[in-house]
Amino acid sequence: MNTLLAICVGVLYSAAIYLILRRSIVKLVIGLVLLSNASNLLIFTASGLTREAPPLIPEGESMPAIVADPLAQALILTAIVIGFGVLAFAVVLIRRAYEVVEADDMDQMKGTDT
């Protein structure tokens, strides 16, 4: 399972980098989405996988021997929430940029570079 997830992370990262390097701004944003998801999956894999119970223990019971690590899940959840906010902003931004520049092309956006 670890190997499979590791391969998934790798594929996500490479797809993300490929998309970020494209000229199209829409693809750029999709690439950023993939990049943040790849990082989330990486945290999930790196913090150890278990097949056992979820980290919710009913009142009055003691902790079972193996439970999934709740902290890693909390991290991912927070990262997803933040990613959601940032990407919502990015979508608004590319829309506005498209209205101003009238092209979905990074090459048309070199006005501030030199």
Place this chain on the structure above:
Amino acid sequence: MKPVPEHSLILRVTGLFILPLLILFSLFLLLRGHNEPGGGFIAGLVAASAVALHMFFTSVEAARRMIAVDPRDLIGWGLLIAIASGLAPILSGRPFMEARWIEMTVPAFGLVKAGTPLLFDLGVYLVVTGTVLAILFSLAEDDVQ
């Protein structure tokens, strides 16, 4: 949103039925959040998606009228409530953000536990709903122009 009077009948009818259910569901998620899966963020998303659904089968103006308050107010007040929940324990001399609970017995309802984490969740709920709606409305209103 462009004037599209020919919204699908099915969408409009189901929308009308689903809207109150979604709002109720979001409140349910909000209230159970502390001890079980749920919470302010996810509840806020559900509430926002309910309003978004309403926006799809009517119009932006109708959706704005329906929620009656401006999304920016929601963000501001939500943030204030969340901060207040962190400040409450300081007033009684405890560290910042420590959870404080009040237990009370409500007639015909049983034991109710209310506390600062719930207040915090309520703040998050309002902030999330407000933010999502502010973004959605501004994008949808662009389409009109």
Place this chain on the structure above:
Amino acid sequence: MSTNTLIVLPLLIPLLAAALCLASWRSVLAQRLISLVAVLGLLAAAVALVHGIWQDGIAVLHLGNWKAPYGIVVVADLLGAIMVLLAAITATAIALYSLGSLERAPEQFGYYPLMHLLIAGVCGAFLTGDIFNLYVWFEVMLVASFALLILGGERAQMEGAIKYVTLNLVSSALFLAAIGLLYGLTGTLNMADLAVKLADHQDNPMVEVVAGLFLVAFGIKAGVFPLFFWLPASYHTPRIAVSSLFAGLLTKVGVYALFRTFSLMFPLDEFVLRPVLLAMAGATMLVGVLGAAAQFEFRRILSFHIISQIGYMVMALALFTPLALIGGIFYIIHHIIVKSNLFLVAGLTYRLGGSYELKALGGLYKRAPWLAVVFLIPAFSLAGLPPLSGFFGKFILIRAGVDAGSWALVTVALIVGLLTLYSMTKIWAEVFWKPAPSEADPGVPPPGSLMILPVAMLCVLTVAIGIGAEPVYRLSERTAAQLLDPSGYINAVLGDQP
């Protein structure tokens, strides 16, 4: 109020101000009042915090009373407290400047709440003791800065913002990946606890990978060579108050994160990445200043100088001797004040001359001799002329470089100092000395007293740091000692455990 409670104030005041400004979005007047009260309150809290830490040592607050390393802690050591104080000074100056300079539109579209949110993110990043929390504050700061950057919606702003957003999101993703790997390695996120646990993993090559990821992630945020390209592409596009806020604070959060991680978690003494950091420092200084020499737009020259100055700070970190760190901290104190001020001066110049292009400006010495004075003070300080604040920062750093035998780096630092002076004299000659290219009216209202006041304040502060360098030096000395011996930090956070 005890210092331990005091350390939430720098987080709470801007957050509360942001919430209040949002809740009263209908009234610009209310937002202005709230902003003014909030920045002054923040300034007072920051002064009290530095004073408290100086007296009583490192302060720690366990949020929600959950003890470290399980709960989230807010920690203020001298470095964190000084950075908060600098943020508060910058925020005060910029809030005053904004009150005097902004048009109605940005004020109505959320400038004030965003500004406070940005300050909250910056202060949070300086004070948190938890690496994941650092990520969260970084993102708070970034989201606010994204929105501030495009406030106004001109084409240049959009183009700049797309580059800024992309590179910063890549940096965040790398930071997040590094946190994930670090957590997998050690099972903790508390920075003090990480410092303890990482000491047991010294031979693990994974530690170097994680440190490398942190270096790239923070390097992008700090604008270090070869990762700085987003900075000169975007910093000159927004309103001048926003540019100044960014110039003073944002890259410095990246620098702070580098200082924190590479003194506490990955002490640089014998670390493999040290030569990399040294090379980056030299290249950053040189490329930044050369970029500035090639520019003829006021704000772009200043943007490139930010990069070259970041090089000095990274040099201090890379040398990692006590003297170098003292110099680095002195330099950060000097730089934040001077750099924000120079951007504000550029704003005043625009109001008088109607342009940011050096070619279109001229004759300002005749028209406004006071502006020439307030330009020369920060400009000469930036170039490092005595007795201004920049001289001592550079002097200590170069002395530390000589002591460490890094002759190449010392040579670069000296050359860059000269080139900085060249850049500043270029601006002087073009903007103030040469006759005005046209007698036409600039077409913008002249600056009001609320815009001049903060510039004058920062000038006085620059001179004061130069003349009263001794106390600042002692402050930096103790800060550097805390950085070099992290055991004090670790004990303060974790308690005196076996």
